[in-house]
Amino acid sequence: MSMLNRPLTLLILASASVSSVVAEHPISITEAQIFVGRNSAQMRIRLFAEDLYLFQQMEADEFDMVPPAELRRGLQDHRKFLLEKVTLRDASGEAIEGQVTEIQPFEIPEQGIAVDELMKYAATYALEYPFRTPPEFLTLQQDISDESFIFPSEMKLALHQAGTEMTYTDVLKPGAPQTVRFDWESAPLAEDASEEDWEKWFDERREATLGITSYSSVYSFIYIEPAEVRHEILIPLATLRTILPMEHDDPAFISIDEQDAVRDSVRTWLTKYAPATLNGKEIKPEFSRIDFYGLDLKDFARQAEERKVSLANGRVGVILKYSAPEYPVKTVQLAWKKYYSSMSKIQSVVVAWPNEMSRFEFSRFNEEQDNVFTWEADSDTLPTAGTTIPVATEQPKLDIPVLSIAGAIAGAIALVMLRAHRARTCLAALVIAATVYPFFRVELNHPFSGPVPA
Structure with a gap:
């Protein structure tokens, strides 16, 4: 997904000027502009009349003309089609219910429209998706296709967040969701922000998202330690389902009971295609x-x-561990042997003992020998079997609610010392103790526990 520093209105004007081209082969081409505010997302979908012909089973007459009545019916029936085929999901993956609020139809000639001229006519549908709270994430997916998936489609997306100058653009293919993260707290950057301001802005976003800036990409983290190598992989479920078979009753979710079968498939898959060689x-x-x-x-x-x-928008996190055949790890060869149209490359961050950090890219476009990550230890820094590796420690803390303890003591004294109303006074003291529990707390080093790993 690319990111442009342009207002959405310019994109809408630009998209409106796109010339209509008659396709030799049927293909659905739509344009979606989305304006995301705190309370709702306003979507405008622009499509050609040919979409109505492809998906609404409109009938042409003997002269290959689509009658006006058929065109009007198709325009109305397409509302339900768009609500079913274009989905907006929240952070948990639940679909947000939308509604069509307006249709801007094309002008329909009295004689109808010839089939080979349908790409010259375009209509715009306005959809609204309300939110209960400002969304941190939105996942957009389009599944515009016929039941047999004969006709390909693409949706040109431009998404703009209210109050910012940022517009996200992408081209969505059927069944390939795209997720966007929103920040409603930070002040937006000015259009004339300096290069340093932009770098700081991007660094803050990377830190807030663990460096994961694309929610449709596969991420890899390789950790080389004296006793083992760990390969941690984060894979979008939308990608994984195109690679491995998944059985699920709910078309939109994988339930807890169904996840073990996916785990078994992942183990078999990665054991075969992610081999490692340590110390030869x-x-x-x-x-x-x-x-x-x-x-x-x-x-x-x-x-x-x-x-x-x-x-x-779910993801699978996998941690593979390769134990050293003998201590320490001196050489590493880590390969990735299988690629797919949905996973053509994998960006890896490598953290190696004692303090090295680098990047490596596995790619279907590399030569086979270039898809093997190799590492060799510096002989001067190799630890021996008796080497002590320093571990950061911290002293456990004891959190003491001072006011609550004082209230409880006062209640106990009242119960013992008072003659009249002692039960009522004791109860009142205990209620006060419970009320002030979150306040005025003192943190001390735990007297009965030694340091533990940080």
Whole structure:
């Protein structure tokens, strides 16, 4: 997805000037402009009359003319079609219910329109998707096709966030969702912002998203340590489902019970196509974890809670561990042997002992030998079997609610010392103690626990 510093209105004007071309082969070409505010998304979909002919089963007469009545019917019936085929989903993958608020039809000649001239006529549909709260993420997907998937389609997307100068553009293919993240708190950059301001803005976004700036890309992190190599991979479910078979009752989600079968397929797949050689010996991977994440992923290192995950914007996190045949790891060869139209390249970040960081790209466009990541340890920094690796530690803390303890003590004293109303006074003291529990707390080093790893 590309990102342009242009107002949406310019894109709408530009798209309106696109010339109509009669296609030799039927193809659905639509243009979608989306304006996302805090309370709703306003979408404008511009399409050619040929879409109505392809998807609304309009009948032409013996002269290959589509009658006016058929065209008017197609324009109305296409409202339901668009609401079904163009979906907007929230961060959890749930579809946001939309409605068609307006149709700007093309002018219909009295004699109708010839089939080979349908691409000269365009209509615009206005759709609205309301929000309860400003969205952090939106996932857009188009599935504009016939039941047999004979006619290809593409949607030219321009999405603009209210209050900013940022517009996202992309071309959506059927069944290929695209996710956009929104920031409603940070002040938008001015149009004349400096290069330094833009760099700072991008750095902040990368930090907030763990460096994951595309939600449709595969990410790879390779960690080389003295005793092992870990390969952590984050794969969109929308990509994975084009590679591996997935059985799911809900067409939009993978349930918890269905996830184990996906894990088994992932193990078989990566064992075959992600081989590693350490110190000259081929090592089979151990799968430390295969987790299912939503868009709210904040820490890849933490195990995800079990939940159903959206096929449109969910992701699978895989951690493969390759143990060194002998200590320490001196050489590494890590390969990726299979590519797909939905996964033609993989960007990897490499973190190697003791303090090296680099990048590597696996790609279907590379030569076979160039799709093997290689690493060799510096002999001067090699640890021995008895080497002690420093571990950062911290002292556990003890959190003391001072006011609550004082209130509880006062209640106990009242219960023992007072003669009249002692039960009522004790109860009042305990209620006050519970009320002030979150306030005036003192944090001290835990007296009965030593330092633990940070």
